[in-house]
Amino acid sequence: MIPSFWRKIKYRYDLIGTHCKKCGRYYYPPRNLCPRCRRKGEIEEVKLPEKGKVLSYTVVYERCPVVIALIELENGTKILSQLSCKPEEVKDGMEVVRVFRKYGETSDDGIIYYGTKFVPCY
Amino acid sequence: MRVAIIGSGCSRFGELWEKGFREIYLEAGLKAIEDAGIEGKEINALYVGNMSAGMFLGQEHVAALIADYAGLAELNIPAVRVEAADASGAVAFREAYLAIKSGLFDVVVAAGVEKVTDVSDQSKIVSSAADQEWECFFGANLASLYALIAKIHMKKFGGGEEDLALIAVKNHKNAVNNPIAHYRREISVEDVLSSPYVAEPLKVLDSAPISDGAAALVLASEEFARRVCDDPVFVEACCQASDYLALQSREDLTSMKAVVKASRKAYKRAGIDSKDVDVAELHDVFTIAEIIQYEDLGFCKKGEGYKLIREGITCLNGDIPVNTSGGLKACGHAAGASGIRQIAEIVDQLRGKAGKRQVDAEIGLSLSVGGTGATAVVTVLRR
Numbered sequence: 001m002i003p004s005f006w007r008k009i010k011y012r013y014d015l016i017g018t019h020c021k022k023c024g025r026y027y028y029p030p031r032n033l034c035p036r037c038r039r040k041g042e043i044e045e046v047k048l049p050e051k052g053k054v055l056s057y058t059v060v061y062e063r064c065p066v067v068i069a070l071i072e073l074e075n076g077t078k079i080l081s082q083l084s085c086k087p088e089e090v091k092d093g094m095e096v097v098r099v100f101r102k103y104g105e106t107s108d109d110g111i112i113y114y115g116t117k118f119v120p121c122y
Numbered sequence: 123m124r125v126a127i128i129g130s131g132c133s134r135f136g137e138l139w140e141k142g143f144r145e146i147y148l149e150a151g152l153k154a155i156e157d158a159g160i161e162g163k164e165i166n167a168l169y170v171g172n173m174s175a176g177m178f179l180g181q182e183h184v185a186a187l188i189a190d191y192a193g194l195a196e197l198n199i200p201a202v203r204v205e206a207a208d209a210s211g212a213v214a215f216r217e218a219y220l221a222i223k224s225g226l227f228d229v230v231v232a233a234g235v236e237k238v239t240d241v242s243d244q245s246k247i248v249s250s251a252a253d254q255e256w257e258c259f260f261g262a263n264l265a266s267l268y269a270l271i272a273k274i275h276m277k278k279f280g281g282g283e284e285d286l287a288l289i290a291v292k293n294h295k296n297a298v299n300n301p302i303a304h305y306r307r308e309i310s311v312e313d314v315l316s317s318p319y320v321a322e323p324l325k326v327l328d329s330a331p332i333s334d335g336a337a338a339l340v341l342a343s344e345e346f347a348r349r350v351c352d353d354p355v356f357v358e359a360c361c362q363a364s365d366y367l368a369l370q371s372r373e374d375l376t377s378m379k380a381v382v383k384a385s386r387k388a389y390k391r392a393g394i395d396s397k398d399v400d401v402a403e404l405h406d407v408f409t410i411a412e413i414i415q416y417e418d419l420g421f422c423k424k425g426e427g428y429k430l431i432r433e434g435i436t437c438l439n440g441d442i443p444v445n446t447s448g449g450l451k452a453c454g455h456a457a458g459a460s461g462i463r464q465i466a467e468i469v470d471q472l473r474g475k476a477g478k479r480q481v482d483a484e485i486g487l488s489l490s491v492g493g494t495g496a497t498a499v500v501t502v503l504r505r
């Protein structure tokens with residue numbers, strides 16, 4: 001589990017995605033191959049916008065309610081993430097901004113997983 | 123050359139505490155062989171759909187295990203396990219169909235099996251159909267992904283939670299008359315609406331159960347079928363398509379593109395139109411999925427799926443009865459087996475063996491979907 005997590009740290013902590021220079025599309029999660037241009041594409045890593053709006057959200061009731069949302073970033077890239085706020089605060093189309101938060105930890109060796117969550121822009 | 127189905131068999135679906143993986147598979151397999159009236163030595167190959175015996179049971183290499191326990195070890199035939207999440211059974215069926223279509227084999231068994239009730243974290247295993255790194259890491263499970271889809275569809279086309287409830291109510295009603303069904307009892311719209319949310323707007327009673335179950339079909343070349351069978355059902359088309367695994371990669375979440383693509387290929391190959399379908403089994407893993415699939419299969423215009431259920435068009439006595447078996451919702455959803463079980467229901471309908479669920483049908487369709495739609499298989503059958 002540890003290598004599989006640290007390989008992705010850059011993309012999880014910093015919201016790094018990829019951009020195809022050939023067709024101009026942005027991808028998150030990052031891709032090594034552009035699905036439209038395939039081998040003719042030219043992929044580069046880019047920092048994605050930190051702000052976006054909620055396209056759709058749902059609340060999953062586990063130990064405490066967790067808000068899962070599909071967010072459209074300012075450049076049109078879609079990202080699935082958690083909203084770090086109360087369910088009753090969320091509205092469709094709401095503006096949100098990314099933050100760095102804890103996701104969980106393994107009970108046996110104490111590894112803590114961090115990543116991107118979003119909070120409402122006020 | 124046409125490919126025919128000459129035998130079918132299913133175990134009961136549900137929480138089969140008294141039976142293990144091997145017993146439920148054997149039950150379905152023996153019924154199918156007996157129904158086909160063939161002998162084990164006539165089987166050329168075996169294709170098995172299974173989603174996750176590795177995680178549910180710690181057992182891999184299940185195709186050989188099944189061939190062995192089904193008494194086929196001495197025959198040394200090829201046995202192939204196929205995995206495509208909860209479309210595994212349908213993809214196994216397609217491999218069996220292609221094996222006969224290629225001319226290499228005359229008789230092939232396509233089966234599906236899942237044993238889930240021996241472990242407790244079933245929902246997590248089922249969610250492994252979604253993208254572990256970019257969906258599940260963020261706390262999403264299969265229900266929440268379908269919930270995101272449901273909200274986008276409802277916002278755009280105006281359906282409500284009552285419409286979703288109608289799907290569950292219809293499918294439960296159909297299952298009452300299905301002896302293999304997981305839930306053989308009717309529920310009301312009120313029951314569905316008052317059940318707790320699993321992921322808003324989807325509730326417990328919008329969700330298919332995670333069931334144990336197995337199903338098997340015997341496929342044969344037309345020539346062999348005509349020799350041994352009075353009422354073969356012909357596979358007019360079996361087409362498969364795939365799509366982006368994770369929701370964020372898809373352009374339009376109100377539609378399952380793989381379903382659209384697979385169905386149009388299947389209609390073309392079978393030389394039919396969506397209007398020619400008399401009966402269908404769809405992949406109602408969550409109620410919203412059945413509504414979206416009405417639209418994607420062309421049973422109605424995009425956005426009008428709600429009308430089909432409101433107006434009773436997909437009820438047992440409607441124009442296009444859907445999920446006469448009770449669907450995944452009430453017949454039960456045994457991930458690897460459901461794709462085969464769905465086709466078995468259409469076979470029963472076309473052979474006039476569906477008992478009190480019987481509808482008048484010449485052409486039937488079965489749709490299986492893997493996860494949130496990254497795999498879709500559409501099978502068109504004709505009697």
Ligand SMILES: [Zn+2]
Pocket residue numbers: 020021022023024025034035036037038041042
């Ligand atoms: Zn490109």
